Amino acid sequence: MPTVDPLLVEHRGKIAIVTLNRPDKRNALSEALWSRLRETFEGLTDETRAVVLAGAGPHFCAGLDLGEHKERTAFGSIAMSRFAHATLDAIQFGGRPVVCAMQGGVIGGGLEVATATHVRVAETSTFYELPEGRRGFFVGGGASVRVAQIIGSGRMVEMMLTGRRLDADTGERWGLAHYVVEPGKALEKAIELAGTIAGNALIPNYLIVQAIPRIADMSASDGLWTETIAQALSMSSEDARAGIDAVLGRRKISF
Numbered sequence: 001m002p003t004v005d006p007l008l009v010e011h012r013g014k015i016a017i018v019t020l021n022r023p024d025k026r027n028a029l030s031e032a033l034w035s036r037l038r039e040t041f042e043g044l045t046d047e048t049r050a051v052v053l054a055g056a057g058p059h060f061c062a063g064l065d066l067g068e069h070k071e072r073t074a075f076g077s078i079a080m081s082r083f084a085h086a087t088l089d090a091i092q093f094g095g096r097p098v099v100c101a102m103q104g105g106v107i108g109g110g111l112e113v114a115t116a117t118h119v120r121v122a123e124t125s126t127f128y129e130l131p132e133g134r135r136g137f138f139v140g141g142g143a144s145v146r147v148a149q150i151i152g153s154g155r156m157v158e159m160m161l162t163g164r165r166l167d168a169d170t171g172e173r174w175g176l177a178h179y180v181v182e183p184g185k186a187l188e189k190a191i192e193l194a195g196t197i198a199g200n201a202l203i204p205n206y207l208i209v210q211a212i213p214r215i216a217d218m219s220a221s222d223g224l225w226t227e228t229i230a231q232a233l234s235m236s237s238e239d240a241r242a243g244i245d246a247v248l249g250r251r252k253i254s255f
Helices: 030-040 074-092 109-114 143-151 153-162 168-174 186-198 202-216 220-235 236-249
Strands: 007-012 014-018 049-053 098-102 105-107 121-122 126-129 177-181
Touching: 007 098, 014 030, 049 105, 049 109, 049 186, 074 109, 098 109, 098 186, 105 109, 109 143, 121 153, 121 186, 126 168, 126 236, 143 153, 168 177, 168 202, 202 220, 202 236
Parallel strands: 014 049, 049 098, 098 121, 105 126, 121 177
Antiparallel strands: 007 014
């Protein structure tokens, strides 16, 4: 029986569409899927200017494939957690904006994957959970940083202690999604947004996804200095000069 690839990659011009492909397991994150995610995002070429990340089937991602973790040692868990961190860093800091299309469950590790992306679109069926605390363990894929930065540490503590499920509208209010769309429309909207983003100049896109999250971790003084350097790098580029000329000449900007 042929092996099914747990991750599908399709290229459409400047956009790559990356799809978690374990719908029978609600796209649970197996070691093989983690490896394919890291390999894919680290291997994107310069032709790819934006990425759409989606999940096959009725759910985006139900979190870790717990069957692989039942007998894992402490050191094995450390290694797996650090691999997950490196994988999600490749998504967040790979230099290409990533738009996430979500539907159904965005649970545990699935929420960790989603919050490593830059723009998130949720269908009205979307719900969010961090059930680890109720299941006897702790998050290990970056939620304590990324999710807490988005919704606040107090809200994350409450979600983990109670197992609370957030619906699509609450998730949007809390910042877990930027757009909420009707069922079946998340991928379409995500591709539309990725097309817009791919039309931006390369250097500003790179600086936006690299600098802003890091500035959030800095002191105000260090953040302002980093902003100054980022602006100088972007303003001295050929694209910036072309963009300024287009604005002054009242012409359409095309990069």
